[in-house]
Amino acid sequence: MKNGILACALMLLLSACQQPTVYIFSKGLSDSQRQQLEAALKTQSLPYEYVEHDIPREFGVATLLLSNDRILRQETEQLATIMQGLGYQPEISYTTRANHFYGDGNIGFYLKNTNADDAFTMPSRLRTTQCEKGEFNDLAVTFTDQHAEFTLISGAKVTLKWEYLYGYLVIYYSNYSQTYTHSQPLVETPFGDKPSDTYTITAHVNKPGWLNCSMQVVYMD
Template sequence: MRNGILICMLLLLTACQQPAIYVYTQALTELEKQQLTIRLQQQPLPYQFIQLPIPKEFAAATLLTSEDKLLTAETEQLAGIMQAMGYQPQIHYVSAANHHYSNGNIGFYLRGEQIELGFDVPEQMRTTGCVEDRYNGLKVKFVDNFVEFTLVNGARAQLGWQRYENYLVINYRDTSQSYTHSSPLVATPFGEKPSDTFRYNAHIEGPQWLNCSLQVVYMD
């Protein structure tokens, strides 16, 4: 009888347990770890860091959902966290690499493997295509691991930048902006000229001068 009561209590505890996020990280910088923790604290589900390696089969940013209970809004919010940190998440709705989730639990995998891009970041660029016009034309200078924006009032803001996957990522406090590189021809008074253009990928809350693309046009 006592064993029966014990089993019933365990079943009740399992039924009442709130879905959770199991967070696997690998090779993240200290800044990224801080940013990730802050963002996880801002979403509704409890989370737990798991000190195990990420399966090689998983992409750098992977979400693995529960097969029997899909939490769509929560999964989209977690994907947004990955995107804000400069990653492109892949979502698996079935078990993968012997990792299986149920009862609404979600696996969150983020690997900070830095990959050399097929282009160099120019030392000097300017902002363009800004959400707010007044931020167009700001000087942007890249030196080592820092990028310096000369703001509208003449002040200079120095931020950290990194390469992740196929993206340039600029970090500002607890947020990040990612950029996709291209080399379009740009119309100028002297005809079309080649450029290096880094188009911003998301509209972040601020600062607004990070909601700008970065560009240098080569005038021969």
Template structure:
């Protein structure tokens, strides 16, 4: 009987000592943004935990979700300041049991990048540009859900796997990969400056050299 009482008291004490947790959800952040976010979260008061679940569509780009039962004002301000330091305007959502419920001081931290992956659509036909070797410029690359088909200088074709992840295009070749940063610069043409989707390569691979090229489509209309 005494042992049962002692165990019960121990459980009560442990639950009283547990700190609230910040549950972190991110979407379409760049690798640099995620690293920056992790560093900033390490400098705030509460323990935090990253989660892979999608962010609800109704949440704004930067949302703090919490309930009114145990508000920790100082900690909430710290988290809001992190969002502001990363260029976001935080929104506070008081949630119910029916919608991402948080209680006992736990907080949901939701941060969505400007370009969400689920809405991203890769252009179908692109060409290589700004290659490390001129002979690989103007190769054709056709993207589909199954892969990307390159037409090489000798006329042969090859299909590689690709994905758009964490704000980067990644193309896989055997045991290596090339990553690309997406930009939308204006490109000079005989008809004036035109908008583009440009994917600038980030690494210098030993092989295949034709992946040391940026990919671009210029929109003439």
């Protein structure tokens, strides 16, 4: 019994000692901007982590996302100053404790290059959806500047070239291609309607079956 009480006390102590974390999301920053950002982050007082996820489209070019259960004013001012030093005017948004990612004083730091939206930007991660054959739904598809990598049911990865051409996403396979239209519908989720980037196929291809799928990313927050 004493051991159980001691373990509980230790867990409470560790929980109390945990520092809030700043989660850094960035898009389209130049090398010099990234270097300047990294140098500035080292001067503020909270630990920070870079997160490789797309920034929700409804966010401004510079957004600080705070949990309204615990607002760290001094630390938030430090982060706002960093954004201003990079030439941005920060916006402050709030989320509830239900968003566990930002509970306990954690802060989201979202920064986009103001010119990043002038050109087409492909989301880095999507999932297949609305496939002609259900077995191909929910495959992971990752995008780099020139290539799309499909992770198949077997775990094998297939890398294909892609480009954005005349308003369509085009993925090349063998001697033909699959073409997708782009839309941004709201998607119903257990947490309400959320924005998305959706790429819908325009035609059927004979094979492979996983190219007869649309692709989508849903932005939860």
